[in-house]
Amino acid sequence: MWGSGTKRSRNATAVITGAGSGIGAAFATELARRGGRVVCSDIDTESAETTAVAIRDGGGHAIAAHCDVSRIDDVRELADTAQDWFGGPPSLVVNNAGVGAGGTLIGEVSLADWNWVLGINLWGPIHGCHVFAPLLRDARSGGIINVASAAAFGAAPGMAAYNVSKAGVLSLSETLAAELSGTDVAVTALCPTFVKTNIVESGRITNGATQVADRLMRWTGFSPQRVARMCLDTHDRGGLYCMPQLDARFGWHIKRFAPELYTRAVGLTKGGIA
Template sequence: MRLNPFGGSRRTQQADAVVTGAGSGIGRGFAIELGRRGGRVICSDIDAERARETVEAVVAAGGKGFDVVCDVRDLDQVTALADTAEQWFGKPADVMVNNAGIGRGGTVIGETPLDEWHGVLDINLWGVVHGCHVFAPRLRAAGHGAIVNVASAAAFGVAPRMAAYNVSKAGVLALSETLAAELSGTGVVVTALCPTAVKTRILEGVSIGDDTVQLWGDRLLRWTGRPPAAIARTTLDAVDRGELYVVPQLEAKFLWQSKRLLPESYTRAAGLLERLVR
């Protein structure tokens, strides 16, 4: 990693990084931005073709890339991912981006199928748990580096009809905060990303309610959604500064502050607003 003339280290400059869910969306944005910063990037995804496409984009951005197929639900595959990274880099990774995730919603608690709960939690939460479980000890032993966990404003936004997704992202945020406390003073930074709308493919084929709610969801993504590249750039800059929380959009900051200052009023208002929109 390149030394920062102002002290400390530029953790994301010329970093050896691993990105899960790198085949599209925020994950691809992270991989390309890390490549643009001169890094070597393991582009991991459950879809081999998409992972290879991301590697091509990383190389075009000025970095080096290597594609690996990995299902983050499987601890053995995540362990193999870390081992492959060490073999390719010749040392442990400097940066781990736990990004792989899916979006689900549209039904209330009690009507949401339990299979959907398990499917969302297995990827969105357990995938990040596996990444931290495998990579955190290696980074701690190295004495430097960063772990980036992609959560969401859903972690604190409590939007109705999104329970499984909300719970998964709240778990990622709590995991990140706990890991940051445990790694304090070790030289390893933990950063949790909590965006609102990002222009990705995560909601493709996903219903989030009736036609009216779906329409407003689509409009929100079109009007306020930021491109993955901008989100990745903002987050990696925050990693260089050693920041725990990245809440990149104005509406996300508004939700964050409202929930912290008036939690009960905020929760009631979220329910009333959802009924009004419907």
């Protein structure tokens, strides 16, 4: 069991999905810096290996693994790989893999895009929790970090598939935290606004929405390294919610206390929909 002064992110045996770039790579690197052993998984095995090699070159311990989080068999295989390498269950799982989509109104978004986004952004964390939560529950210690987004409560127009996927991740995290109450397994939902990653370039986002997102990312975006550090520190404190940026925290409180006013205000900002 973790003591009250113990930091879960120190010397962790960690599994990170989407570790080939962005926030996932930042989590992997920071956990290795904190003395952890890290399984870097990604659908792009080459990018996962790049992250793992960089960690090993820096004196850390990491291996790469292929995983398409939308496929339950891949996630089960990832768990087997991790347990074989660690010699037991991981102490920390970061369900990070995600994709972006936006700029199109409900009814115009293709069902293929809906399925693609939900398959990775929502079913990925569902699969991760389905496979790994029982391992941690049996161990009665450890932690799970689910990467959601301020989009989980932001409800920005033109972002329906992404918003719905991240709202599901937030609800999943809250439910899991309630179910794990009484154990020493912590759950944290990461809800940033803009982070300087390649999610815009690699997603299915219209040109107009891409331009808006690029500007906001440059002006207000945090680096993935900063976000990962803040989230791990929040997780160490046992925090359920990590909202690194002030605008995320402001939006969260306004949405909770004045939801109808918030939704009307957000509806006035439809820039980037094309």
